Amino acid sequence: MTTQMDDRFASALREALIDHVQTAPARRRRAARRLALGVAAGLLLVALAAAGAVAAGIVRLPGTPDVAPLAASVTVTGEGTQTVELGAVPAGTTELEIRLACLTAGTFLTADGASLVCDGSDAGTSEMGWHLAVVAGQHSTVITAGAGERWRLVATYARVTDTAWGVNADGLTFGVENDRGTPDLVAAIASNGRVGYVYSRDLIEPAPTSLQVGGHSEPRTIPVYTSDGHTVIGQLGTAGNPSTAPASTAP
């Protein structure tokens, strides 16, 4: 037996947290926000990142952020703490897309404090994708690392814009999650590989009963529909243990 939060308490806390986040006062729009759809651990909701969907030949889904590179990528190999000059910020830039790789062991920090920690075996193989808000007039970014710790940064100015969700005959919105929130029907890939939509309410209820690491999770399936919300085209996933059933992403 292992120690875990009481299921009843955890379910109530989960619902209360959802309510807390949903009712929190809106903050300024974050330029960092661009990913199409999160992966709900334990629910095996499949992510459809914009780039992945395009690469897979899938028609762009409603609400997918449109990411447009506005300048050539800058690739810099550095050591220790360095300021990387990125050139003038193109008009319309909303964020800086970065990929940071460690070339030696060390702790590497981006300008907003996100960190990549590598040991010797990670060197040259471990990489972090991130995105930084672009401040007006700022045309550089800082990577912080210890003396002798080497890294490689690939940075690209980009403009990210949201596209509108679709609305079906029942008046329900469908598409991918974005800065506006969650549509009524959220894009997902069914276990048979077909792309469709699941009701966002199905993703919330019921709360998982066990997500203990190394423990058991109740199997669960969610119907996947076409955008009409009625035609079932497949089923989505089963509840999985986060440690043994990592969420999948689109190819």
Next chain:
Amino acid sequence: MEHDEARLWSLARSGDALAFAAVFDLHRDRVFRQAVRLLDSGPDAEDVSASAFLELFRRRDDVRIVNGSVLPWLLVTTANLARNATRARRRYRDFLARLPRDGREPASADVAQAVVDLDLDPRLQRALRQLSGEDVALLTLVVLEDFTIADAAAVLGLSPAGAKTRLHRARQRIRKTLPDFQIAYDQAGAP
């Protein structure tokens, strides 16, 4: 997996409630275990766990992400909140009052069993409580939660060398209290 959590967190910190719930799903039990280690009562551990997730959202723009995960930050925050569970409860009194409490086992038996389940020696549990919030966070992250010293240092804002020194001193303090107690200490290396 880490990359997926980074995506989730990116959504959650911009106010996506489902993504935040998924982050909760990922880490709720390890946060709860951290609270159990440091507190005497089950309801206290639950309150502190809930408060840690509320703090995660409240301070979402300042959370240190380590290798794409918020877990180290959550564990450190849980350790700090456990230092003053009363204050944590006061801040989130209204929120915590909505959570179910009825029909629960008496707290002391609950936690005693939980500590047994954790395979944590009660003497070590008592000794951990003698340490500062930062030291207990460091020790639990590295010794009990299997994070590397570099990861723990990153989330605590310490240099790896500084973290190693602090860890060594924390271990020495525990040894003073428990001279016969050997803490598994593979990563930290003998000083």
